[in-house]
Amino acid sequence: MLSHLTTTLSFLSIASALPSTPSHQKTPSIPLVFDGRIPKSASGATFDAGLLPYNAKYDLGANLTWSDVLLFPKVQSSLFDNSSTKAVEVTIDDRAIFTPSPTNVQAGFRRNELLPQPANATYATTGIKTLHFSLQPDSHRRLNYSHEYQLVWLESQDYSADQFSLNVGTIFGTKEADPRRLQLRGTSNASPQQTLWSAPFDEGVWHNLALVLDFTANKIKVYYSRECEKLEAVTGFIANDLSNLGQYHFGILKKPTGQNLTDITRQGFQEKGIHEGIVYGGILEEDSKGGLLSVAPGKVVKY
Numbered sequence: 637m638l639s640h641l642t643t644t645l646s647f648l649s650i651a652s653a654l655p656s657t658p659s660h661q662k663t664p665s666i667p668l669v670f671d672g673r674i675p676k677s678a679s680g681a682t683f684d685a686g687l688l689p690y691n692a693k694y695d696l697g698a699n700l701t702w703s704d705v706l707l708f709p710k711v712q713s714s715l716f717d718n719s720s721t722k723a724v725e726v727t728i729d730d731r732a733i734f735t736p737s738p739t740n741v742q743a744g745f746r747r748n749e750l751l752p753q754p755a756n757a758t759y760a761t762t763g764i765k766t767l768h769f770s771l772q773p774d775s776h777r778r779l780n781y782s783h784e785y786q787l788v789w790l791e792s793q794d795y796s797a798d799q800f801s802l803n804v805g806t807i808f809g810t811k812e813a814d815p816r817r818l819q820l821r822g823t824s825n826a827s828p829q830q831t832l833w834s835a836p837f838d839e840g841v842w843h844n845l846a847l848v849l850d851f852t853a854n855k856i857k858v859y860y861s862r863e864c865e866k867l868e869a870v871t872g873f874i875a876n877d878l879s880n881l882g883q884y885h886f887g888i889l890k891k892p893t894g895q896n897l898t899d900i901t902r903q904g905f906q907e908k909g910i911h912e913g914i915v916y917g918g919i920l921e922e923d924s925k926g927g928l929l930s931v932a933p934g935k936v937v938k939y
Contacts, residue, residue, distance in 0.1 A: 714917030
């Protein structure tokens with residue numbers, strides 16, 4: 637069951653949930669589809685108890701709980717966090733082996749991911765929505781950029797494809813010239829898979845993204861900024877297959893390295909003794925059917 641705070645926030649716009657602008661600068665209201673920002677009082681146990689709009693059990697390594705996986709670093713607030721919310725860090729270690737069933741042990745991956753649970757999951761992946769999130773690397777729990785990582789993605793409801801994914805590292809099967817770049821990649825059904833946008837994934841700063849997802853016309857527009865700067869459009873609308881509904885993921889899926897692998901979920905090399913993490917903030921989704929999105933607290937623009 638969701639907490640009273642989360643239930644209440646889900647009916648508010650960003651403009652009303654964050655500090656207001658002066659009355660002569662009245663901001664249009666954009667309803668939220670889900671509000672995944674983390675209350676200041678939250679702990680791993682809060683996630684384990686199902687008191688936040690995230691799945692209490694998935695996706696986690698076998699026999700792990702969110703109390704084992706999540707940290708709450710003391711960092712500057714992200715663009716859409718506020719005095720009552722905070723950042724959350726998703727970590728992986730050697731135990732992060734997802735095991736959906738006794739016969740499906742994904743030993744090729746190391747993965748832990750938060751799965752938002754909006755009140756209406758179908759509505760979250762239909763119409764026109766804007767997905768907001770911020771993320772930054774942890775300089776104390778660095779990634780190994782010789783591997784490919786997925787950090788945010790939408791997985792189709794039949795698990796057959798990712799409609800989009802935000803990646804970093806060396807894309808499996810390639811030789812990246814600069815693996816320390818974020819890459820927003822289009823549907824994994826495309827051959828070759830398209831890179832829609834990229835930027836350096838610098839440490840010590842927030843990287844803010846807003847993805848305008850037109851599920852009707854099958855296209856994406858990307859907004860980006862750093863730290864607490866307002867979001868700016870960095871692409872126009874790009875054609876990309878967003879069909880087949882699905883589930884958002886926020887966390888780490890670390891792919892293996894190796895050659896001639898036939899099933900990377902079960903095969904490949906993963907080094908031992910890892911402790912890696914990514915910090916997230918300001919996770920929420922707006923209903924943008926009215927042609928608007930928020931680019932900063934109290935600042936709304938037409939897309």
